[in-house]
Amino acid sequence: MWSYVSGVISLGLIYVIATVGLAVFTGFTGLFSLGHAAFFAIGAYTAAILTYFYGVNFYVALAMGGAAGGIVGLLIGYPTLKAKLRTDYFAIATLGFGEAIRVLLENLNITQGARGLPGIHTDTTLPVLLVVTSLVIWCAWNLIHSRHGRACIAIREDFVAAEMMGVNIFIGRLRSLVFSAFCAGLAGGLFAHYFGFIQPSMFTSYMSTQMTAAVVAGGMGSISGPVIATLIFIGIPEALRVANIWRLVAYGLLLVLIMIFRPQGLMGYRELSADMVKGWYRRIWKGGRA
Amino acid sequence: MNTKLSAMIPLAVALCAAIGCDKKSDTIKIGQAVALTGDNSTWGQSEKNALDMEIAKINAKGGVMGKQIQLISYDTRADATEGVNVTKRLVSDGVCAIIGPGQSGVAIAMTSVTEPANVSFLATSATNPKVTVDDKTGQVRKTAFRTCFIDPFQGTVAAQFAAKNLKLKNAAVIYDVGSDYSSFLGKYFTDEFTKQGGKVVASEAFRSGELDFRAILGKIKGTNPDVLWIPTMQKEAALIMKQAADLGIKAIPMGGDGWASPDLITLGGAAVNGSYFVNITSLEDPDIQGFIKDYKAKYNNDPVMPNPVMAIDALAVIIDAITKTGGTDPAKLTAQIAQTKNLPTLSGNFTIDPSNHNPLNKPAVIQQVKDGKFIYATKFVTQ
């Protein structure tokens, strides 16, 4: 029983790492991405190829996976952000990028195409995940609370004003993109070493959708919000054993309803904090306002 | 807000209880990892129906060694990641063995759970040789078995049929680059067809999910093939044949067991008439007529071949192993299943080859699509 539950938690944490990166990108910098599963795939394949074919140490391979994601993010981000594509066309461009990565993975010899890479060492355990997740959240939190993070928020709110105030929009967006691509790549490497087998067809737009839905539902402007939302999205269907198709219907509806009724999502612009928990405690047990 | 929050707490407790609840009952639990939704659901649904029907029959007669069999099925959606989740759930549910899956990609992924847990699975229609034999080490996986034939055999059969029986000289291959099944089946056919003296004049790839093949078909038309080898699933095959007819291509289409669904005819219309495909077993097979009659009586529909028959074979193998070991210890069953010899099953005499966990002497059937029906053409036997 515990092995099953720990499996669910592990999977949840892997997605949390990727979603935290996306939270910085979509939530804090305001850019929509439809192809983040591609960075995930790049990280997964890089780390897997390194350990599978070259016997590289697991942690080094993970770091390289993340780095690969980041570098590709830089390569993709440079032309598309420099061209100042409008939000919707940027999203379409990321979609195209996702497709391009899939084609690459299916056709390169080193990735063994559609056959995928079976027999990867399953080095990702719960303790490893807990450590990495905490590190990533800590990094993201620090990024957001630095001047870089404030620049991102400014870009999201009003990029014209931000440019007027001297914020370099291009660098700010690129930085967010590279960070989120790094996180996704890291998560991908962990994913590959958790399942022990990867194939190009595992990295679908469904994955990108789930991450985006978690960021929106959790609250664009919060780190803890998307973390909680991801854990809920992974955990509840497993617990209730809901048919997967209805899960996606729920995501879609959730996105629309959140946009209309509660655009700030679960956490809004705030983070989960001791005060918040105290406030809930007071409301539930004392029956009054905090 | 207060009432809502306080209502959520008992709900959370109930959820935890539901997760933690693990009923220990006196039944034999057999797991099934099957694609109940998604593209492969026609086979998966048939497979589950057949198992339900067969298990009800066995339970009515008293079960196995006095215990009732309980089938625990989870939907894999033919997705490798979901397959792994499903397998973990089944292992934690305490199943003694798993029937399924029907897809090679899912099966290979599942081995990462079944090998350490020492719970065996019998794949029903996963035809990739790498399911049972580890690609890197060349060793057979101790918990992976299958009840169907493998793709190298399928490709060989088709190529020999095209070259020797139909006497066709030039072949064009269209395959799905995103599917390991399709890419490899294309390769196996090409190898054997060339060995038989034929010539492969074109080999074109498309991406999974592609709908418009006219561009590559136009290219193929120029090479004038006699046979079009389409080692894909039924949806792509139907579209390719329809569009080939649109372009006036006269080659005879041929395919593998991925075609064996009634969808092929509904989607392809008149264009699929006269094509051939390889299957593991067919509705006209005299050995299984009794089963087909029972299935039709209960579910009002023909079973979609070959998964139901493969699943019932798998069930027979598991039950045989249970009776031989006298218990349901998954590790002991795993060892016993590898020893299965000459077991009479629905599709014939079943023996597992211990060196690669594949069934020995499994026949392949060639079916032809004619006038909206699949008809039986001929039978080949494994060497």
Next chain:
Amino acid sequence: MFVQTLLTGLAIGGIYALMAVGYSLVFSILNFSNFAYGSIIMLGSYIAYFSMVKLGLPIGVAILFSILGAAVLCYLNERLAYSPLRKRRASSLFFMISAMGTAIFLENLVYAIVGAHFYAFPAVFTKSNITYHGVSIGVLDVFAIAFSFAAIYALHFFLQKSRTGIAIRAASYDIQVCGLNGVNDKHLIGLVFLLAGGLAGISGTFLGMKYIVYPTMGWITNKAYIAAVIGGLGSLPGAVVGGILLGVTETFVSAYVSSVVRDVFSFSLLVLLLMVMPTGLFGRFLEEKV
């Protein structure tokens, strides 16, 4: 092979053109990409299919039902998912998320309710193709191209000659000034969505007849976005030209290079165009340049 490839390209180009016109119509008025357009096309296809198969209606009536049905659905989509956001003057990111959510919701709702079954339209034409000197084109394709052009011309006539048409064209320049001049912008937007929905119905039906009907067929609208950019954002004739050009070039890439890289080519073309020539061939809209 050249002529055959050209004909195949024109056939698919006609469908891209139709989708691009519908998409451009909405884009030119509201300046946002309706990501849910693909799912409306998909629903139009299902409506036509079920009219023909379950109700046994002839193809003409089925197309009519599909046009009406898709128009209504597109209108409802606007009313429910977009107008609350417009009232709040939400940022474009919110519109995109809402559109994305609607697309995911509708697509998976169909998956869950109708099932993942693929449906093929019953054969309408007795002869499947017309062959001349070794070059073939499907009869359905000829019919589809003819019908699409008739529809586009009808739209063009409506936009040029009728009062409402003039109002729509005025709104595509500046909707607020239009409002000042006495045009009811709510009604206008509703009408535009009705028209776009009608076009979606036609494209959906022909797409379904050409291939098969299944829940994720809406993703082909990504090509419509690319076609609209090629032709120039905001220009309807541009959308037609863009659609045909895209169809033809894609097919040539498929035939002469490889079918596998076709989508990568299209998306790369998109990014390249947006970087080098953002106005496309006939367009009026420029990037949000700071």
